[in-house]
Amino acid sequence: MIQVRWPDGMPCVKCGKKEFYPRVKNRRAYQCKSCKSFTRPTAGTIFHRTRTPLLCWFVAIFLVAFDKRGLSASLLAEELGLRYETAWAMLSRMRHAMAKRDASYTLRGYVEIDEMFLGATSEETKRGRGTTKTPVLVAVSYTPVSEKGEMTGFAKLQAVKAVTEKTVVAFVKAHVEPGSTIRTDGLSVYPSLEKYGYIHDRQPIKKRKAHFVFPHVHTYISNLRSFVQGTHHGLSELHLQDYLDEFCYRFNRRHHRTEMFDRLLRACLEKEETPLSALTG
Numbered sequence: 489m490i491q492v493r494w495p496d497g498m499p500c501v502k503c504g505k506k507e508f509y510p511r512v513k514n515r516r517a518y519q520c521k522s523c524k525s526f527t528r529p530t531a532g533t534i535f536h537r538t539r540t541p542l543l544c545w546f547v548a549i550f551l552v553a554f555d556k557r558g559l560s561a562s563l564l565a566e567e568l569g570l571r572y573e574t575a576w577a578m579l580s581r582m583r584h585a586m587a588k589r590d591a592s593y594t595l596r597g598y599v600e601i602d603e604m605f606l607g608a609t610s611e612e613t614k615r616g617r618g619t620t621k622t623p624v625l626v627a628v629s630y631t632p633v634s635e636k637g638e639m640t641g642f643a644k645l646q647a648v649k650a651v652t653e654k655t656v657v658a659f660v661k662a663h664v665e666p667g668s669t670i671r672t673d674g675l676s677v678y679p680s681l682e683k684y685g686y687i688h689d690r691q692p693i694k695k696r697k698a699h700f701v702f703p704h705v706h707t708y709i710s711n712l713r714s715f716v717q718g719t720h721h722g723l724s725e726l727h728l729q730d731y732l733d734e735f736c737y738r739f740n741r742r743h744h745r746t747e748m749f750d751r752l753l754r755a756c757l758e759k760e761e762t763p764l765s766a767l768t769g
């Protein structure tokens with residue numbers, strides 16, 4: 489963890505020197521050889537004050553990083569011999585780290601945007617489980633490579649209350665750089681995009697099949713559907729955005745599979761401002 493966080497060596501919090509005494513067992517701190525103060529490598533990260541052994545965390549990160557489809561909390565609990573609640577909280581923090589990492593990137597160039605509806609099981613219904621559909625906005629960037637061919641790039645997903653001009657514009661402004669070309673269908677919620685500095689490539693679907701007109705976004709949506717059904721057996725509405733963020737994070741790094749452990753560990757090591765209580769609710 490120290491190597492990933494400080495490739496050039498961990499500096500002492502007080503004096504900045506990089507020489508420490510060997511770590512005392514069961515202590516997550518190192519004593520500086522020159523000023524004798526203690527440096528905690530986990531300070532300010534999601535690992536700070538965790539009661540779960542770090543080794544257990546690393547195995548969890550490894551499993552999550554290398555699993556193609558996303559692990560459920562019950563499977564992670566089983567693999568690591570943890571309580572379900574502990575595994576769930578760990579996954580939740582990892583997803584939060586993934587979301588934060590992805591939020592620092594925006595889409596640019598050519599982008600397809602569409603909406604989909606995901607069925608979520610609502611736990612609030614007293615008589616059995618009610619089903620509600622949550623609208624999700626989907627954006628996938630692509631690069632034209634030849635006259636016919638286009639290469640799929642990166643993706644963004646956002647669960648919204650409703651698909652309206654307001655939510656669409658907010659989604660686009662948050663995730664797509666101005667000047668980009670946005671391909672959408674003829675739905676009335678899209679036309680104002682040009683006002684915000686985007687080039688709008690409007691493609692009324694009519695008789696043409698949607699997956700020919702929007703190949704990138706449609707392939708992505710069908711993958712997302714099988715992720716939701718296969719791994720999580722439907723999603724709870726409360727945590728829908730977390731699962732969407734995880735799916736996006738994986739997709740956006742699909743060409744970097746071998747680096748996934750280091751990348752996810754690095755994402756988890758970023759400064760954590762969200763209090764724990766916000767994640768366990």
Ligand SMILES: [Zn+2]
Binds near residue numbers: 501504520525
């Ligand atoms: Zn020092």
